[in-house]
Amino acid sequence: MTTTTTTAGTHPAGTLLDARGVTMRFGGLTAVSNVDLTVDEGEIIGLIGPNGAGKTTFFNCLTGLYVPTEGTVRFRDQVLPPKPHLVTQAGIARTFQNIRLFANMTVLENVLVGRHSRTKQGLLSALLRGPGYRRAEADSREKAMALLEFTGLADKAGQLARNLPYGEQRKLEIARALASEPGLLLLDEPTAGMNPQETRAAEDLVFAIRDRGIAILVIEHDMRFIFNLCDRTAVLVQGQKIVEGDKETVQNDERVITAYLGEPLEQPTDSTPTNDTEPSA
Numbered sequence: 001m002t003t004t005t006t007t008a009g010t011h012p013a014g015t016l017l018d019a020r021g022v023t024m025r026f027g028g029l030t031a032v033s034n035v036d037l038t039v040d041e042g043e044i045i046g047l048i049g050p051n052g053a054g055k056t057t058f059f060n061c062l063t064g065l066y067v068p069t070e071g072t073v074r075f076r077d078q079v080l081p082p083k084p085h086l087v088t089q090a091g092i093a094r095t096f097q098n099i100r101l102f103a104n105m106t107v108l109e110n111v112l113v114g115r116h117s118r119t120k121q122g123l124l125s126a127l128l129r130g131p132g133y134r135r136a137e138a139d140s141r142e143k144a145m146a147l148l149e150f151t152g153l154a155d156k157a158g159q160l161a162r163n164l165p166y167g168e169q170r171k172l173e174i175a176r177a178l179a180s181e182p183g184l185l186l187l188d189e190p191t192a193g194m195n196p197q198e199t200r201a202a203e204d205l206v207f208a209i210r211d212r213g214i215a216i217l218v219i220e221h222d223m224r225f226i227f228n229l230c231d232r233t234a235v236l237v238q239g240q241k242i243v244e245g246d247k248e249t250v251q252n253d254e255r256v257i258t259a260y261l262g263e264p265l266e267q268p269t270d271s272t273p274t275n276d277t278e279p280s281a
């Protein structure tokens with residue numbers, strides 16, 4: 001990753017994420033090739049593409065899991081640090097394609113883990129359990145419970161995460177990501193495995209998150225979900241961004257239609273979205 005220091009004011013006001021020329025190679029395979037993408041404050045941006053197009057790899061480049069072979073990612077005008085926990089501290093949170101909850105911890109504890117990057121109490125304070133630690137812990141619990149209210153999981157706070165139905169596990173992943181108080185939330189296939197009702201509820205949740213001032217970048221195979229939600233959508237094919245724009249621009253682009261082998265991009269009926277992800281927590 002390029003390590004040049006940034007100059008304030010090089011981006012239009014409101015640009016939160018600015019990925020430029022991001023390339024990720026694994027040996028001879030170029031999984032992501034020279035991709036530019038911006039996300040502005042308050043935007044919901046979609047990232048679509050056929051299986052193996054490089055979407056998750058691109059997400060990994062935005063969250064410090066991978067250091068891009070080439071290119072630069074800036075968040076709030078700062079080059080992102082190449083470590084996931086530092087990226088979280090900088091203000092980017094994410095969920096994963098395959099749910100990664102702590103299955104044997106309670107719902108509340110999972111969210112408390114997500115608050116870790118925002119709590120300042122050190123190990124010594126935690127061991128001594130002094131007044132500062134107890135105050136911080138009470139504050140964290142209050143904020144975590146508020147997030148469970150927000151995501152509709154408050155009455156499940158004491159249950160083990162693994163006992164939640166699949167759709168609620170996905171919600172819990174989102175609650176845990178929100179606990180780090182991000183400015184940008186990356187969602188990797190948030191509706192995978194959901195039924196149509198849960199998918200509609202997930203749409204409402206994404207809008208509600210945006211209303212809290214959090215921008216969203218979402219990978220999703222459910223086109224109805226993407227086109228209902230997103231201000232702009234970028235299409236990756238074989239690692240390259242072939243088009244980016246609003247719903248009409250993307251749906252009518254010949255290259256996109258070809259990439260999807262002529263399948264219509266929006267499902268004609270309110271049928272169950274197809275996906276191939278199994279519950280895993």
Ligand SMILES: Nc1ncnc2c1ncn2[C@@H]1O[C@H](COP(=O)(O)OP(=O)(O)OP(=O)(O)O)[C@@H](O)[C@H]1O
Nearest residue numbers: 026029031049050051052053054055056057058097
């Ligand atoms: N760590 C890795 N090492 C080697 N190759 C990888 C690695 N991660 C991903 N790839 C390859 O990079 C390409 C892009 O994969 P990626 O998972 O990013 O695609 P995707 O668009 O997210 O696919 P899907 O929609 O199926 O999740 C694939 O060919 C994949 O096999």
